[in-house]
Amino acid sequence: MVGLLSEPRRRRILDWIQEEGAARVRDLAAAFQVSEATIRQDLERLEQDGAITREHGGAFLNSVPTQVGTMTLHHQENMDRKRRIGALAASLVEDGETIILDAGTTTTEIATRLTARRNLTVITNALNIAVILGAVPGNAVHMPGGQFKAPTLSLSGDKAAEYFRSIFAGKLFLATAGVALDAGLTYPSFADLQLKEAMIKAASRVYLVADSTKIGKSSFTRLGSLELIHAFITDDGIADADAKAFQSRGIEMLIAG
Structure with a gap:
């Protein structure tokens, strides 16, 4: 810096x-x-x-007091894109699966579309997602400990990371602030890096969920290269050249139209 x-x-x-x-x-x-x-x-x-x-x-x-009081997330831009991504991601989840849902607006859109599924085991660091899916009879929702982050309504820190090191899930739906071919996955601060690393290691398949406005952008801290993910779910705003570039790295591209 x-x-x-x-x-x-x-x-x-x-x-x-x-x-x-x-x-x-x-x-x-x-x-x-x-x-x-x-x-x-x-x-x-x-x-x-x-x-x-x-x-x-x-x-x-x-905005923190209002956000926490109303259980709303800070980043509410590009919601149409995020809803389409959420619908596509949710379609990949079957009844009875064990999944990890990262905190964020896009992953929240996934959660709202999973309420028709049954007998899910959901591990999440997001309080709002736990409320959404914990209200569905038959679901088992698990959360780590950790420090509360108001803008993302989530739990973070060393305790949260340690929790994810002791579990295993079939799928992880991972959020990001920026995704680029050179910089990889980036985030606004250091706090969640260990947590996200632990989430990735806990899942057999990692789906990155990010709207196309985040492509080519880099934030403050780097989680790692694109090799950390197996598939990238985004919207049809992605340029063809970018989609081909991600595919050339061995990443499955899923485009929400």
Whole structure:
């Protein structure tokens, strides 16, 4: 992150806070390799823009109380694409299967379309997904421990990662902030990397679910290369050249029209 200009850095800082719900000055300074004074100036500017509120030693996302109170997720853009992806992904799940659902808006769309399935075993770190599928008679829903992340209504951290290291599932539906041929799978902060690694190792088949606006984008931290996934479920906004490039890496492409 050395040499990152102020505006790109502020966008990454806001992405971080939108993912985590809050951030501390010292953590941001270490991650972006700038002084704490510089981070305080960045947070002051972001506060002026109205998205965050500064507090002693850090800042928090303004929308958190409303989101938690209404059990809604922060990222609500491109929902039509996400609904189509959710429907296609849900069609791959049969009654009685054991699956892992990552937290996120796209995976939530999968969950809402699995309520007609029966006798599922669902392992998820997302509280909203646990509520959706736990309400279906016959389903067994399991959750890890960990630290609560308000914007994604999820549990994260070392305890959550350790939980997934002791289970096995047939399918994982994995979310991402960005997916690119060179950068691979990327996320706004460090918090979930170990958790997602553990989820991937716990599943026999990994489906990446991401709308086409995330293709070619990279976020702050890198989970790993595309070889971590077996299949990529996206929408028909993907360019033909991109679809062929992913297929050339041995990834099955599933396009939701």
